[in-house]
Amino acid sequence: MRSSELDALVLTAPSNFRYFTGLDSQFWESPARPWFLVIPASGVSLAVIPAIAEVAVRQCFVGSIQSWPSPRPEDEGVTLLASVLQSVSRRFGRIGFELGRESALRMPVLDFMRVRELLSGVEVVDGSPCIWNVRNIKSQAEIEKIRAAAGIVSRAFEVVPSYAKTGMTEAEVCRDLTIDVLRGGAHTVPYVACASGEGGYDQIIARGSSKAIRDGDVLIMDVGATVDGYFCDFDRNYAVGRVSDAALRAQDAVWRATEAGIAAARPGLKVSDLWKTMMAVLHEAGMRGNNAGRLGHGLGLQLTEPPSHCEADEAVLKPGMVITIEPGMEYAPGKLIVHEENIAITEDGFPDLLTVRAPREMWRID
C-alpha cells in the first residue's frame, strides 16, 4: 500500500472479505446488503457491515466493527462508510477500491459514486493491483487447503466409471459426482461444468444437461470445490464406450501439453512463455483453435484468479503461486478436448502437483 501510495483499501468482494477476516459464510448470495472492509495503511482493519453480520464477523479476524441497520435503501452504509474513511489518517490522500482487473464492486455503482462525492479531498483510485500482489502468493497453509480440495475431487473423479453408465444424463453423472465430492469432505461445490459429444464437445462452460451419454462420446466434467473457501479447479475426460482414434490422439496431445506445462512451470518463467510451451505441443498435434483465450490461470479463494496463461499477460511465475495448467484444443470442427491440473510454484523449481495426475489414457465408461 505504501508503494501504491494508498492510505486505505476498501474491500467489498466476498473473496477479499474472507481473505482478510476468515469469515465462512454464503450470505453473499443475498445482494440486498453491501459489506465493507477498510484496511488502513497503518492500524487495524475495520468492518463496516450490516447489523445482521455483526455477531458472525465479531468472531473473525478484524480490528473493529461499525454497523448500520440494513436494509436501508436510502442510505445503505454510504454515509457510515464515508465517515469512517474520513477518519482514516492521511498521508497520500488516496483510497483504493476494487475498480480494476478481475474485480467487481459488490455494491450499487450509484452508492459508490455517492461515497466518492462525500470523500472531500480524497482521490479514489484502483486498489486491485495491490490486492492481487498479496493474494497471488499463497502461504503453505493456503496451498494445503487447495491440495485438500484437489485430493477430494481427484478421488471422486477416479470412481466415476464405477457408477456412470451409457444412457445416464450428464446432469445425473454430475449430481453423483457432486455428492461424492461432498462426502469426501469438500465444504462447497460451486462449480460443475459438463459436456459430452461424439469424439469431443463443443463448449465447456454449461452445467450438465439432460443429454444422455452415448457410446462414442467423450464426457468432460470440470469441478471447482472448496475447502475453507479455497478452490481446486480441474477437469477429467471419460471415453464412453468406444471413442474415435482421432479423439484418443487429441486426448494424448492435451495430456502431453499438460506434462510440458507442468515441467516448465518454474519461478521466473513468464506465463506467456508457459502458454507458448503448451501451444507448441497443441499446434504440432493439429490444433484448429481454442476459444478459451488462455491455457490456465491462477486459483485460490476464487475459481479463477490472475494471471491468465496467454500471450498478452506479462506476469512472471513466483514461488507460492497456485495455477492451473489447462491446455485444450479443437481438433476437428465442434470437437474440443480440454485437460487440466493444479500446481503450486515452489522455491526449488519443482512444481508441486496438487491434483492426482490424470492417467495418459482416458478413464472408460461402459
Place this chain on the structure above:
Amino acid sequence: MRSSELDALVLTAPSNFRYFTGLDSQFWESPARPWFLVIPASGVSLAVIPAIAEVAVRQCFVGSIQSWPSPRPEDEGVTLLASVLQSVSRRFGRIGFELGRESALRMPVLDFMRVRELLSGVEVVDGSPCIWNVRNIKSQAEIEKIRAAAGIVSRAFEVVPSYAKTGMTEAEVCRDLTIDVLRGGAHTVPYVACASGEGGYDQIIARGSSKAIRDGDVLIMDVGATVDGYFCDFDRNYAVGRVSDAALRAQDAVWRATEAGIAAARPGLKVSDLWKTMMAVLHEAGMRGNNAGRLGHGLGLQLTEPPSHCEADEAVLKPGMVITIEPGMEYAPGKLIVHEENIAITEDGFPDLLTVRAPREMWRID
C-alpha cells in the same frame, strides 16, 4: 423501458443474464471475463460475450451474438460493447445499466467508466427499477420451479431427525442435508447457513461450524437450493434433546407470526404493513430485537430479491410476487429464533404456500 425512457438495457449480472437468455451455467464463478446482454427497446436482444461462451449462448434465447477473444485485459469487451450500443436506435438518448438498488455491475468499474466515455451523446442511467419491475412478477412456470425447490428442501428438512444425533457437528448435519437436497433433485445448493446454541442462536448467516450440537440446543438450518436457477429460501429449527421452555415459547411466537404473515399476504397490502402484522405478534411475545432489519423478502433467480418486509419499503404486494415470510426475534440476550416459509401472492387473495408448512412444535433431535 418506454416509461423509463430507455433506448436499451445493458445487463451483466448472472441472474439477469439467465432471466433473459435461459443460460444454465456456473461459469460466473470465474470473474476473469465480463458478459453483456443488450436489450434494446425494440428489436432482438444481443449478447456481447467472451468467445468461450459463444457456443453455449447460441443454444439459448438470444437474438444475436458478438464476441471478443477473452481474456484481453487491455480491452475486455469495452470497445465492442460501446460500438454495439452506438448502433442501438435512439429515441431518448438514455441507456440503463444495473447501477441501483440490490444491483451490482459484474465488470470492473474502470471499464464501465470507459464504456460511458465512449458513448458520446448518450446518458447512462440506472436501469435497475425497470429490471425489478419485470423480474418481481413471476409467471406460473417460474413459481412452479420455486415450488419444486421448496418441496425438495421441505422433504430433506423433515428427515433430518432420522440421522442427526447429539455430538454431530453443525457442519456434518449440513453436509448430510445438502446431499439429501441434491439426491432429491435440486440442481444446486448455493446457500446453507447454520447455527446452534442453548435455547437459541446468536446469528444466522455463517456456514455450519465444527461445533457439536448438544442437549438443550436449538439448531437452525437455512437453505437456498435451486431448480432451473430458481431459489427456495427457508429455514427449520430443531430442538436438540430437551430445550428450555422459553425457547419453546419463542418458537411458538415465530410460528404464530408466520401464520399471521401468510394470512395477511394478499394483493394490495404494503410490505410495511405485512411487517407490522408480524411485528405485533413478536412484540407481544417479548421480542427484544431483530438485527436482520426485515421480516422477509422477495426471491426468485436470487436467494433474495426486492422487496424487503420492513418499515421503510414502499412496495405493494401483487399477484405473481414470490416472497419469504421470515419473522425472527431475540427473546433473551444472544438467543435468536427465526422462522421462514415461501409463498406466492395470488389473484384470488389466498397465498400459495410453496414450502411444506413447518409443524408448530420443533422437530426433535436426540
